[in-house]
Every structure is written in C-alpha cells, then in structure tokens.
Amino acid sequence: MSRERAKRGVLPPPQEPIEKMEKLVNDGNFYEAQQMYKTYSARYAAAQRYPEALDILEAGALIQLNHGQVTCGSELANLFVETLVKGTFAFSEEILGRLRKIYEAFPKIPVPQHLDDDDDMQKLSEALVAAKIRVEGCSSFLRAAIKWSMEFGSGRSGCPELHDMLAEYIYSESPELDMAKVSAHFVRGNNPGKFVDILMNFMGKCYPGEDDLAIARAILM
Numbered sequence: 001m002s003r004e005r006a007k008r009g010v011l012p013p014p015q016e017p018i019e020k021m022e023k024l025v026n027d028g029n030f031y032e033a034q035q036m037y038k039t040y041s042a043r044y045a046a047a048q049r050y051p052e053a054l055d056i057l058e059a060g061a062l063i064q065l066n067h068g069q070v071t072c073g074s075e076l077a078n079l080f081v082e083t084l085v086k087g088t089f090a091f092s093e094e095i096l097g098r099l100r101k102i103y104e105a106f107p108k109i110p111v112p113q114h115l116d117d118d119d120d121m122q123k124l125s126e127a128l129v130a131a132k133i134r135v136e137g138c139s140s141f142l143r144a145a146i147k148w149s150m151e152f153g154s155g156r157s158g159c160p161e162l163h164d165m166l167a168e169y170i171y172s173e174s175p176e177l178d179m180a181k182v183s184a185h186f187v188r189g190n191n192p193g194k195f196v197d198i199l200m201n202f203m204g205k206c207y208p209g210e211d212d213l214a215i216a217r218a219i220l221m
Contacts (some may be wrong), residue, residue, distance in 0.1 A: 011043060014052040018059045025063045034064070034072045041079060050087030054080060060096055065105035070130075074137025077102050081144040084152070091153035096161065099145050104136045108172060131175045136171070142166040157188045164189035171198050174220050 010091035017040045024033035037060035044053035065073035080102065088142040089095060109131070142165055157163070167185035171177065182198065 006019065008036045011047060011049065011052075014040075014044065014055045021056075021060065022063055025069075027068055028066065030064065030069050030072055033060070034069075034075070037076055038079065041083070045083055045086060047088075050083055050089070053083050054087075054098075057083060058102065061102050062105050065102070065107070068107060070107065070134050070137050072134065073105065074087045074141055077137075077141040078144055081141065081148050084148050091149050091159065096149075096159060100163065100165070103142065103169070106141075106169065107134060109134075109167075128175045131173055135170060138169050139166060142169070159189060160190035164194065167193065168198075186214060 017036065021033045021036050021040075024030075024036070037056060041056045041060075044050070044056065057076050061073045061076035061080060064076060081099075084095065109127070142162055146162045146166070149159035149162060150156065163185040167182045167189060170185070171179075171182045173180040186192075186194070186198070
C-alpha cells in the first residue's frame with residue numbers, strides 16, 4: 001500500500017513514517033532517521049499539510065533528545081518552529097505545551113566536580129564541550145520560539161514562559177554563565193520567585209563584586 005501511494009505521489013498518514021523512524025533511532029541509526037524526519041516533514045509542509053509536518057518534527061525532536069542526540073534534536077526543534085511560522089500558526093496554549101515538552105527533553109547534565117588527575121581533566125573538557133552544544137541548541141530553539149510568539153499573538157516581548165525556560169536553561173547548563181542574558185530573559189518572564197532564587201544561588205558562588213552587579217542589573221531591568 002505504501003509503495004502504491006509513493007508511486008502516485010500520495011503522502012501516507014504521518015504515523016507510518018513516525019513509527020519507521022522511531023525504530024531507526026531505537027536501533028542507533030540516528031543520522032539515517034534524521035534525514036528521514038527532515039525529508040518527510042518537508043514533503044508535508046510542501047503540500048501545506050503543516051499539522052502533520054509538526055507531528056513528525058515534534059516526534060523526531062523528542063526521541064532524538066531523549067537518546068542524547070542534542071544536535072539532531074535541536075535541529076528538528078528549530079524546524080518545528082520554522083513550520084509554525086510557515087503555517088502561520090497563532091500562539092496558543094496547546095502549541096506552548098508542545099514547545100514546553102520539547103524544551104523539557106533537552107538534557108540537563110551537571111559538569112563533573114572534584115577533579116584529581118589527567119583523565120578527570122579530559123572528562124571535564126569533554127563535558128564542557130557537550131554543555132556548550134546543549135546550551136547553543138536549546139537557546140537557538142527557544143529564541144526562535146520567542147520570536148514566533150512575538151509575531152503570532154503573544155505580545156511585543158514574546159511569551160513570558162518561553163523567556164523563563166531560556167533563562168533557567170542558560171543558568172543551569174551554561175559552562176560560561178552570562179547573568180546579563182539570564183536576567184534579561186527573567187525580567188520578560190512571569191516567574192519572579194524563580195528569578196530571586198537564582199539570584200540568591202548566584203550570590204553564593206560568584207566572585208566578590210559580582211553579586212552587587214547582578215542585583216543592580218536586575219533592579220534596573
């Protein structure tokens with residue numbers, strides 16, 4: 001049946017390719033699955049069947065991220081947002097929930113502490129590179145989502161919850177913490193209690209003088 005549809009140029013129900021691609025990922029064939037996620041979603045989008053394209057991209061982003069494939073997962077997450085824009089989807093709680101689900105799939109892995117020997121230093125170096133990739137991937141996805149929310153109905157500054165997500169991920173995962181970025185997103189968010197908790201946490205581990213700067217910046221913003 002699927003071969004006959006392919007000959008006629010008819011797209012199958014999205015669940016069929018999703019199940020096929022999930023099996024590839026579960027078998028460790030991450031790159032092959034990635035190309036198929038991108039190909040099938042592009043076909044549905046070209047046919048202006050944007051909801052099906054979103055289903056494929058969401059499924060792909062989630063399973064790749066859950067398997068630790070951050071580069072693949074973040075690429076599909078960004079394509080999910082691009083499809084929201086192409087399909088002119090208005091901001092809604094339903095779509096926000098799907099974006100939140102993808103965000104929550106991004107790994108959160110603490111950087112190793114208490115290093116003693118060269119092997120530990122090598123592990124630290126690898127962990128820092130991996131953390132940078134995670135932060136760049138998640139930040140790119142959330143920045144795109146914020147821009148979409150600004151353009152499609154969530155207000156001039158974008159969705160506050162998306163700002164909170166981005167601020168929390170940068171703070172918890174970035175190997176080179178930028179409190180200015182963290183603060184800039186929190187002040188556009190809607191979780192001041194979390195912002196206060198993070199400021200207090202930062203004050204307990206920052207260099208002398210940085211705590212005053214962080215508090216002053218937050219107040220001025």
